[in-house]
Each structure stands twice: as structure tokens, then as C-alpha cells.
Amino acid sequence: MSQGSPGDWAPLDPTPGPPAPPNPFVHELHLSRLQRVKFCLLGALLAPIRVLLAFIVLFLLWPFAWLQVAGLTEEQLQEPITGWRKTVCHHGVLGLSRLLFFLLGFLRIRVRGQRASRLQAPVLVAAPHSTFFDPIVLLPCDLPKVVSRAENLSVPVIGALLRFNQAILVSRHDPASRRRVVEEVRRRATSGGKWPQVLFFPEGTCSNKKALLKFKPGAFIAGVPVQPVLIRYPNSLVSRHLGEGGLKVLWLTASQPCSIVDVEFLPVYRPSPEESRDPTLYANNVQRVMAQALGIPATECEFVESLPVIVVGRLKVALEPQLWELGKVLRKAGLSPGCVDAGTEPGRSRRISQEEFAKQLQLSDSQTVAGAFSYFQQDADGLVDFRDVALALAALSGGRSLEELTRLAFEEQAKEQAKGPGRLLYKDGFSTILHLLLGSPRPAARTLHAELCQAGARQGLSLCESSPAGPVSFLSPPGDTYLRPSQTPPASSPGSTTALANGTVQTPKQKGD
Numbered sequence: 092m093s094q095g096s097p098g099d100w101a102p103l104d105p106t107p108g109p110p111a112p113p114n115p116f117v118h119e120l121h122l123s124r125l126q127r128v129k130f131c132l133l134g135a136l137l138a139p140i141r142v143l144l145a146f147i148v149l150f151l152l153w154p155f156a157w158l159q160v161a162g163l164t165e166e167q168l169q170e171p172i173t174g175w176r177k178t179v180c181h182h183g184v185l186g187l188s189r190l191l192f193f194l195l196g197f198l199r200i201r202v203r204g205q206r207a208s209r210l211q212a213p214v215l216v217a218a219p220h221s222t223f224f225d226p227i228v229l230l231p232c233d234l235p236k237v238v239s240r241a242e243n244l245s246v247p248v249i250g251a252l253l254r255f256n257q258a259i260l261v262s263r264h265d266p267a268s269r270r271r272v273v274e275e276v277r278r279r280a281t282s283g284g285k286w287p288q289v290l291f292f293p294e295g296t297c298s299n300k301k302a303l304l305k306f307k308p309g310a311f312i313a314g315v316p317v318q319p320v321l322i323r324y325p326n327s328l329v330s331r332h333l334g335e336g337g338l339k340v341l342w343l344t345a346s347q348p349c350s351i352v353d354v355e356f357l358p359v360y361r362p363s364p365e366e367s368r369d370p371t372l373y374a375n376n377v378q379r380v381m382a383q384a385l386g387i388p389a390t391e392c393e394f395v396e397s398l399p400v401i402v403v404g405r406l407k408v409a410l411e412p413q414l415w416e417l418g419k420v421l422r423k424a425g426l427s428p429g430c431v432d433a434g435t436e437p438g439r440s441r442r443i444s445q446e447e448f449a450k451q452l453q454l455s456d457s458q459t460v461a462g463a464f465s466y467f468q469q470d471a472d473g474l475v476d477f478r479d480v481a482l483a484l485a486a487l488s489g490g491r492s493l494e495e496l497t498r499l500a501f502e503e504q505a506k507e508q509a510k511g512p513g514r515l516l517y518k519d520g521f522s523t524i525l526h527l528l529l530g531s532p533r534p535a536a537r538t539l540h541a542e543l544c545q546a547g548a549r550q551g552l553s554l555c556e557s558s559p560a561g562p563v564s565f566l567s568p569p570g571d572t573y574l575r576p577s578q579t580p581p582a583s584s585p586g587s588t589t590a591l592a593n594g595t596v597q598t599p600k601q602k603g604d
Contacts, residue, residue, distance in 0.1 A: 117334070159181075193342060198515045200227065212315075217292055221322070221338070260272075276310075289368065293377075302388045303382045323352070414530065417466045479523060501554045504520030
């Protein structure tokens with residue numbers, strides 16, 4: 092099944108030049124003076140009544156949810172519930188859920204397309220995920236099963252609804268839990284229609300709907316057909332107050348006279364044999380199809396431990412590295428990074444406190460000191476490694492070439508081998524370099540380090556002397572040239588991370604930096 096690109100990105104201004112991609116993580120709320128007055132009046136009159144009635148209905152859901160699973164053993168809950176429990180409780184929860192959203196202002200749910208049967212598409216994938224009101228999509232889907240965090244079971248009423256739903260639960264703190272979830276998703280999706288459909292939000296988190304985040308492969312592991320489901324909010328404000336706090340979002344929504352949601356069922360996507368074997372390829376192709384239907388770009392952006400990142404080759408790089416923010420803080424304080432004496436002893440850690448940090452950088456403003464100090468990883472005693480400070484300052488000074496900066500990073504972070512001559516860069520030092528210079532999440536950098544070391548017999552990376560390159564490609568396993576790619580990456584746009592042909596990763600400059 093051939094897929095096309097989601098379309099060209101329109102420039103934000105008429106001046107010529109490459110268009111800038113939208114940032115799917117930035118949430119904006121712009122209200123005119125008249126809108127603010129309207130929301131103040133409606134918020135004082137309409138919102139309190141709606142929210143109160145909605146909470147009453149929410150608690151009325153609990154008896155129906157409890158009744159469906161009352162007296163059933165864990166073994167019985169491993170199979171879909173049938174009989175009178177299914178009939179009475181399912182329709183009771185479905186009706187009260189529709190009443191709940193109606194009371195909050197969602198007077199209309201407009202459905203386009205036709206929902207496929209559980210035999211035609213065992214899995215539903217919904218996007219874009221832009222607000223915690225998105226579970227309203229469960230209503231036209233006839234309450235499919237969902238995947239949720241195990242911690243939500245302890246939340247009053249919500250926990251009961253998850254048990255009623257026979258949700259697939261995953262614990263973020265237990266790696267074995269993720270494997271069990273994959274097995275359970277595959278078991279239900281391949282049950283031949285025995286289980287109801289499973290609904291996923293494959294983006295995994297909320298965005299501002301300007302672009303689709305990278306789809307996670309969990310919904311596509313089973314390799315079965317999926318039906319894409321699009322969610323749209325025609326009301327301009329329903330989906331634009333996402334960056335606000337939960338209570339404020341609830342209050343603003345309840346203050347609107349009428350909120351409308353459009354749910355569109357796209358044709359069932361049947362994977363090719365190659366897509367069935369490769370969940371990531373399958374997820375990427377479905378993402379492009381949904382992006383085309385929405386008229387927005389499909390991006391490689393995703394969240395890793397609450398940090399927005401973009402994938403460059405096999406490396407995850409922060410969408411906006413904190414190094415830029417550190418540079419802004421120091422320049423605002425009138426400090427030139429190149430003028431700081433950051434002498435360090437190669438391979439040796441020197442821990443410093445916030446007071447020593449301020450003295451070393453000659454900073455006097457307490458707020459500036461706290462902001463700059465928080466950029467660096469602190470130990471249990473609140474101390475940071477001054478080698479990290481020195482490397483960040485060297486990168487910000489701009490006085491070193493990529494080769495010189497790479498050598499400096501290696502000299503400061505590499506350690507002597509326990510057996511044999513020479514020094515190697517182990518996973519902690521490697522992840523520190525990538526985190527400081529590129530904003531890469533430390534777990535992702537450690538994973539990359541392990542992959543690179545598989546080709547060599549040692550547990551660390553050496554400094555390759557063969558050719559100059561950047562902070563990533565200049566580090567490789569002994570005798571290996573793994574990090575010097577032969578393929579030329581696609582051209583990037585302003586404001587994004589650039590991957591050069593020789594393997595270096597270079598972050599763009601911001602205005603005023």
C-alpha cells in the first residue's frame with residue numbers, strides 16, 4: 092500500500108525561504124477583550140452548574156461499573172464479560188457517559204464514516220490527542236477497551252471505570268509490565284472477534300493539533316488491520332486551551348454555550364506483509380494517512396520522560412536543547428562563556444555547590460545563579476560535576492571547532508581502562524556529552540552507547556583519529572567506523588536539528604544568540 096507525504100508546510104510569512112515546521116508542543120490561548128468578558132459572565136453563571144451536575148453524574152457511574160465486575164475472580168476477568176452484566180451495565184455506563192459530556196457542554200457529537208466491526212478492525216487508533224476530553228471518542232465507538240496506567244486504578248471512580256472496561260494496564264516502573272501488555276494486546280487483537288475492539292491514542296501524549304506526533308508502535312504490534320479515527324473540535328477554543336491547568340480547561344469548556352466534536356472513521360488500514368513484521372513501519376504509514384486526512388504534517392517529534400525530542404538517524408535530540416536557554420541566561424547576565432576560567436583535570440570529577448558555581452562564573456544575581464545551576468544534573472547532596480559546566484561553557488563560547496569540542500568532551504569524560512592501555516568513554520560519560528550538547532535524554536543515549544559497543548569487544552568507545560567529525564560521529568568503537576553514515580540525511584528546516592553528511596549533529600542558532 093503506497094503512502095504519500097502529508098503535504099507541504101505553508102510558510103508563516105510571505106517572505107521567501109524554507110518554511111518552518113510547526114511546533115506540536117506549544118499551546119497557545121488568545122482571547123479578545125469581548126471573549127474574556129463573555130467567559131467571565133458565563134463562567135460565573137453557567138460553569139458552576141454544569142461542573143456540579145457533571146460530578147454528580149460521574150459518581151452515579153460508579154454503581155454500574157462496580158456491578159459489572161462484582162463477585163468475579165481475576166481468572167473470570169481474563170475473558171470478555173457477557174450476559175446480563177454486559178447488557179445492563181454497558182448500556183448504563185454508555186448512557187450516563189453521554190449525559191456527563193452533555194452537561195459539560197458537548198451538545199453534539201457528529202460522526203462521519205462508518206465504524207468497522209471487531210472482525211474487520213480489532214484495533215482503533217485515534218488522533219490527534221489534544222485534550223483530556225478526547226475520551227469522548229469512546230462513545231461513538233461503543234466503549235472499546237483501552238490501555239491505561241496501572242496507577243489510575245487507585246483513583247476514585249476512575250479506577251472502577253477501568254475495571255468495568257477491563258482495561259489493559261501498564262506500569263511505567265515495571266519493564267515486565269510492558270511485555271505483558273504487548274502479549275495481552277496481541278491476544279485480544281487476534282481473538283477472532285471474541286474481545287471488543289481496543290482503542291489507542293498512538294501519540295501517547297497531548298499536542299496542539301498543528302502536527303501529529305510520532306506514533307508509538309504498541310497499537311501495531313499485533314499486525315492486524317486497524318481503523319484510524321480522527322478527532323476534531325470545530326469550536327476554536329475547545330482545543331486551544333490545552334497548555335492550561337486541568338481545572339482551568341474544565342472551567343473554560345463548561346463556560347462555552349455549546350461545544351461540538353467531530354469523530355471521523357477512516358477506511359480500515361490493512362497492513363502489508365512487511366508492515367505486519369515491522370510495527371514501527373506500520374505505525375509511521377498509518378500516521379501519514381491520518382495526517383493527510385487532517386491536512387497537517389506527520390512529524391518525528393515525541394516525548395521521552397516529558398522532554399520533547401526529535402529523531403535524527405538513530406539519535407534522539409531535544410527539540411529545543413536546554414543549552415540554548417543556558418546561553419540566554421548567561422548572556423542576559425552579561426557573562427561571556429569564553430571568558431570563564433573552566434580549567435578541569437581530564438577524567439576526574441570535581442563536585443561543586445551552587446555557591447562555588449556562582450563564584451566560578453562570577454554571577455551575583457541569585458535568580459540567575461539558580462536558573463543556570465539547575466541546567467546541570469545534581470547528585471543527592473545538590474552538587475554538580477564541574478566538568479559538565481566546563482563542557483557547556485566551551486560549547487557556548489563558539490571558539491572551538493567541532494573536532495576540538497569533541498576532543499575536549501572525550502578528554503573530560505573518558506576513563507582509564509581497568510585492563511589494557513588507553514582511555515574509553517563509558518555509558519555515563521557518553522550520555523552526559525549527548526545530554527549537555529544535544530539535549531538527548533540520558534536513557535536514550537545509554538541505549539545508543541550499548542548498541543555502538545556491541546560491535547567491539549570492549550564496553551567503551553575510543554576517540555577515532557581517522558577524520559574530524561562532530562560530537563557524535565567522532566566517537567566510535569575501537570577499529571569501527573559505525574558512526575560515519577554514508578547516507579545523506581534529508582534537508583532540514585530552520586529551527587530544527589540538522590544532521591550533516593559527515594555524521595555531525597549541529598543545533599541551529601536562535602535569534603539573539
